[in-house]
Amino acid sequence: MSSIDKSSTFKLGSRTVKRLGYGAMQLAGPGVFGPPKDPDAARAVLRAAVAAGVNHIDTSDYYGPHVTNRLIREALHPYPDDLVIVTKVGARRGDDGAWLPAFTPAELVQQVHDNLRNLGRDAIDVVNLRSMFGHMEPGEGSLEPQVTALAELQHQGLVRHIGVSSVTRTQLAEARRLCPIVCVQNHYNVAHRNGDALIDGLARDGIAYVPFFPLGGFTPLQSSTLSDVAQRLGVTPMQTALAWLLRRSPNVLLIPGTSSVAHLRENLAVADLHLPQDAMAALDGIAAPAGAR
Numbered sequence: 001m002s003s004i005d006k007s008s009t010f011k012l013g014s015r016t017v018k019r020l021g022y023g024a025m026q027l028a029g030p031g032v033f034g035p036p037k038d039p040d041a042a043r044a045v046l047r048a049a050v051a052a053g054v055n056h057i058d059t060s061d062y063y064g065p066h067v068t069n070r071l072i073r074e075a076l077h078p079y080p081d082d083l084v085i086v087t088k089v090g091a092r093r094g095d096d097g098a099w100l101p102a103f104t105p106a107e108l109v110q111q112v113h114d115n116l117r118n119l120g121r122d123a124i125d126v127v128n129l130r131s132m133f134g135h136m137e138p139g140e141g142s143l144e145p146q147v148t149a150l151a152e153l154q155h156q157g158l159v160r161h162i163g164v165s166s167v168t169r170t171q172l173a174e175a176r177r178l179c180p181i182v183c184v185q186n187h188y189n190v191a192h193r194n195g196d197a198l199i200d201g202l203a204r205d206g207i208a209y210v211p212f213f214p215l216g217g218f219t220p221l222q223s224s225t226l227s228d229v230a231q232r233l234g235v236t237p238m239q240t241a242l243a244w245l246l247r248r249s250p251n252v253l254l255i256p257g258t259s260s261v262a263h264l265r266e267n268l269a270v271a272d273l274h275l276p277q278d279a280m281a282a283l284d285g286i287a288a289p290a291g292a293r
């Protein structure tokens with residue numbers, strides 16, 4: 001048994017994944033645009049993740065664009081049977097690296113085909129529809145045409161499961177009326193807790209919540225409380241932030257991103273990290289829970 005098995009598992013549609021996964025966005029070049037400086041090092045991170053027992057990798061064809069998916073294919077194809085690759089559609093990159101909406105049904109269909117080709121798969125395990133009504137926070141707007149387009153691809157067998165990303169509760173409810181939704185991927189971490197009520201509702205319904213920016217993303221988490229708790233436990237602040245997420249709810253799946261094997265190992269080591277109740281309480285205090293706002 002690899003040590004990450006201690007982080008337990010959760011259902012993602014018909015598949016079961018370990019709760020400690022890996023987010024591949026950091027493998028592309030600076031600004032998630034173009035190739036990385038050292039593609040061998042990027043492929044080594046992917047191989048190290050799978051060798052350590054990771055069976056859930058999060059990606060998108062707009063990372064690079066195409067770069068991250070091609071690295072995944074080069075490093076891991078033919079894929080282990082238990083590996084679940086989750087991608088997302090809804091955006092494209094401008095010539096200058098800008099993140100632009102690509103959100104019409106026809107664009108989404110094209111993006112699913114781009115993912116299939118670049119990943120070298122016949123079907124995608126999970127496709128997240130990335131709502132582009134907001135930037136890092138969700139904005140309202142109907143997702144019906146987009147979800148319907150993905151549901152059609154699911155009928156064709158090209159997409160096994162559908163998730164949604166950066167969505168409001170209204171958008172999630174609309175999507176769930178149109179087809180089964182297996183996961184929600186929104187911005188959430190120990191210091192940014194807009195998703196609190198949503199997580200608990202999804203847990204009751206057996207739907208995975210996959211926080212993006214679990215370590216703060218482009219602005220790494222910094223908090224004296226996080227540092228104090230980490231010091232007391234003899235671990236790093238990043239490990240402490242991930243351990244808090246693991247304890248937050250059993251339906252929370254982690255996809256921390258890193259371009260470094262050393263950071264990957266550090267992140268996966270949280271499977272063994274027990275957060276005592278007083279540490280949990282201190283960390284809970286970093287951000288006011290949604291109900292208190």
Ligand SMILES: NC(=O)c1ccc[n+]([C@@H]2O[C@H](COP(=O)([O-])OP(=O)(O)OC[C@H]3O[C@@H](n4cnc5c(N)ncnc54)[C@H](OP(=O)(O)O)[C@@H]3O)[C@@H](O)[C@H]2O)c1
Nearest residue numbers: 023024025058165212213214215216217256257258259263
């Ligand atoms: N749905 C969406 O809109 C959306 C948006 C953003 C991201 N995502 C997904 O979420 C995944 C995770 O998000 P993310 O990668 O943006 O942010 P993140 O996991 O919160 O943080 C990544 C940053 O933390 C650093 N880091 C990782 N482990 C570390 C450690 N142990 N010690 C110190 N620094 C560490 C990384 O640098 P190093 O490379 O130096 O380790 C990188 O700068 C992405 O890979 C992507 O798949 C989805």
